[in-house]
Amino acid sequence: MSCTFIGPVVHSFKNDAITIIEEAAITVSNGKITSININGKTEDKSKNSTIIRLKTGQFLCPGLIDIHIHASQFPNIGLGMDKPLLEWLQTYTIPLEKKYSDISFAEKIYNYIVNTTLKCGTTTACYYATIYRQSTEKLAQIASNLGQRALIGKVNMNQNSVSDYVETTENSLRETEEFIQSVKKLNDPLIEAVITPRFAVSCDMDLLKGLGALASKHQLYIQTHVSENKEEVDFVSKLFPECKNYSEIYDKANLLTTKTILGHGVYLTNEEHTLLSEKGVAIAHCPNSNTVLQSGECDVRTLWKNGINVGLGTDVAGGCNPCIIDAMRSALANSLHISFHNQTHIPLNFHEVFYMATLGGARALRKDHLIGNFVEGKEFDALIVDMNIGSSLSGSLQEHTLLELVQKFIYCGDD
Missing domain, CATH: 2.30.40.10 (Urease, subunit C, domain 1)
Incomplete structure (x- = not known):
């Protein structure tokens, strides 16, 4: 019929x-x-x-496409917005994510967030979960049951965290492999596993390279963060002094591919723009969290000029609204703010943010042959x-x- x-x-x-x-x-x-x-x-x-x-x-x-959202952080929406990124992560995010070792807690929150994003018109979402495989599998099952297209990542981190919320390299890779297999067993074309190193601060090169190998082996998407905050960028440069810039760290680990989505990209250099464009990497523009966590302003026009696909992310709970419509508005405001101190900058218009929320997001995910417009x-x-x-x-x-x-x-x- x-x-x-x-x-x-x-x-x-x-x-x-x-x-x-x-x-x-x-x-x-x-x-x-x-x-x-x-x-x-x-x-x-x-x-x-x-x-x-x-x-x-x-x-x-x-349908609207959210290419960067932390499903596990939903209870923290609106909390700690007076703190910069790294302090906010330690004060609010890590203590909350530790609770997802409890499957019943995870099931309650994940049911709520998937239902909420669907009500907001998000038919496709790229979710970060936590380091806990079993509760991340629960998120995949819930998204499948509710019919949302979802790319879901078990978070990986083996350094610079509290002692009871960190993995060994071996365990992180083993649990990720098991998660990949569990998602395959769902046999749902709408649900995919995503390789998800939290960011370079929390992963050493051995773990990053191991994750790059897993992504290549299974031909998976990769999602992580890059150049969100100045303090973060400085910290990363000290952790990886052998690398010229933040993006090169991921490149050395074979984590920059046509299926990579990097969150934020506020402080990318011209050299990084060239690298990301050559690799076919997409940027998830998260204007709400870039503002409320005092990170900075991402210039979408510069990314486009350099041939980089850009979609929108709510970045819950760094972002304080799970709705991509809000991300469209925030992107418009962010671009206007750039124009206030850069008179050559042409602010984004509503045509362009609508594109980013739909076809732009689909192109960022390399799914524009399936979704994003009506053909x-x-x-x-x-x-x-x-x-x-x-x-x-x-x-x-x-x-x-x-x-x-x-x-x-x-x-x-x-x-």
Whole structure:
């Protein structure tokens, strides 16, 4: 049985212009788009479809993509926002993550975060969990049960942590291999294991190289952090004096690939931009946490200029909102702030942040052949956005064009 959605559609094919279709008919069969008609008429082969006709004030858009979120940190949202990154990690994050040795605690929190992100329109998420394999397996099972596309990482760390929240190199690699196998046993194409060294501060080169070998062996995604905070960058340079810069550490460990997503990238050098572009690495732009943890401002335009794909991350709980709509707004504000002290900087606009939240995120994950916009043959990964909700700031006080409704969705939307 197929299904045909009829109504307004908004999506992107490039980063600087949202494509608007006032009346489209998208037919879906077995989860894939089989036809798209821009005049709103169904083809003969779709006449037996179940018809879903959107109401006035509603439109279809691609599912939102969060390429950097710490599922385990969700209970800490809004806490410690007066502290810089490294102090915040030691004061709030590590004590919380230690609790995930308790499977029942983990199950409760992970159920909540996956349900919450889905309610916020996040159909694809890249999750960091904790060092505990069994509770991370629980996160994978929950995401699978709830139907979210999820890339899930068991965190790795063998140095610079408290004594009861750190791994040996051997155990970290063994547990990661077991986690990879457990995810494969789920046999769910929406759920993938991700190699997840926390960051260079918490992993020595032996562990990083071991993780690089695992990623190569299983052809896995890799996620970690880079150049988020000045204090962090200075610390890393002391830990790895043989490396010219932060990114070179990961490169020496074979962790920079076309399937690598690096969080933040606030203080990357020109040399690093070139390296990341050559390797096909993507950056997860996390504007909310970059601001509230006093880390700095990431210049997305510079990343784009250097040929680096950029998606958006909520970075919960460094970021204080699990909704990618908030990340879009934060990205707009961050770019404006850059322009206040750099008059040559052209601020991002709503077209560009919408792209980053959808097709840009898909390209960052190398999944734009599957998701990110509406094209025949792609998976139907979509939201019905309803601007008629009673308390919505979108309001129905006057008529608006479809593009104006999209603006209101970005600037005023919640879930």
